[in-house]
Amino acid sequence: MTVPTDQLLFAFAGCRLIARGLAAEALAALHAAASAGETVLVFDAATGRVVDLDLRGDLSEALGRLIPPPEAERRGPGRPRLGVTAREVTLLPRHWEWLSAQPGGTSVALRKLVESALREAEGPDRARKAKEATYRFMTALAGDLPGYEEATRMLFAGDWTAFDAAVEGWPDGVRETAREMAAGAWRNGTG
Template sequence: MSEPTYTALVDDHLLFHGTLPALLHSLKAHEDHHASMPVIFEDHTGLHIDFDLRGTLDEVLSRYTPTPESTERPKASASTREITLLPRHWSWLDEHGSASATLRRLVDTARLSNIEKQTATRATEAARHFITAMAGNRPQYEEALRALYASNEDSFTNQTRTWPKAIRDTALRLATPAFTFHAQNHAQKPA
């Protein structure tokens, strides 16, 4: 899994987008020179998050960044289990080569499909959280929300066009995995 990213906005303008250590550096630098407080969102969930910036940069970093974990790779091992299938299932597996390899491919395909669907659902919810917080009182908010849940990227883009650029761009960035997933699945369905 990739490292979590964050978005910080000040007065509807993008201050920062990136990883936690870089965010904390940016927040401390901003705090030292500006009175305005950034609004920070965790990109994975779209939820507002606050950080305690008291102390030096090193103190802030030690408070929020985890200690490095062991770089030792886990040992890969296969386990043997018994499965029971009907004769027609065994026949089908035999037609497709090694039963074990075929079962592994089927499980991996199902897992990936489920992971992609979960990613799309998470992206929709993250975008919803973000736009509710940052654009809930803006024109076309409800229409944009409907477009988000309908996975209609063109309508979503159209509904958000009058919003400040940083809010519009962040909302679209958070929603893009959902739009992509639904566009790919719609294209794969037979007409």
């Protein structure tokens, strides 16, 4: 699998943290552990999903497979340099009338509405994503550890103190990674 070289990863051999960092930087440690016969489990720090990396061959071959090929420039409708993509939207006639009456026209009004909604949802979305990512990570790596069920309940209940206590007995790398990933769930105060 190719991943962006600037993607933040956590890698474990069993419950031992062997690498934490950008994909390109962590690859040497991952490759060394895999070459030594250790089973390596790699996680995307943002999503908590397991990342499947092809570590076969020597380090330079593995690095070559890690870096995605450059994307060919696509031509089509919209403003490609700005990343604008044309798509179909279905609305009621009164919605189209309101949009058409807005300064700048329909597209500008829609972009402003979407940006406003994104700003309003930023805190709750960040908390939800942090909880989901932490849950994925914990389920894959800590599901058999003592306190896992309590940690999971406290993660979704938004109780940082109880979560912190539930993960306290976990191996250092697993505990600190779970705490780091869950930090975004507590920051906005919504729990």
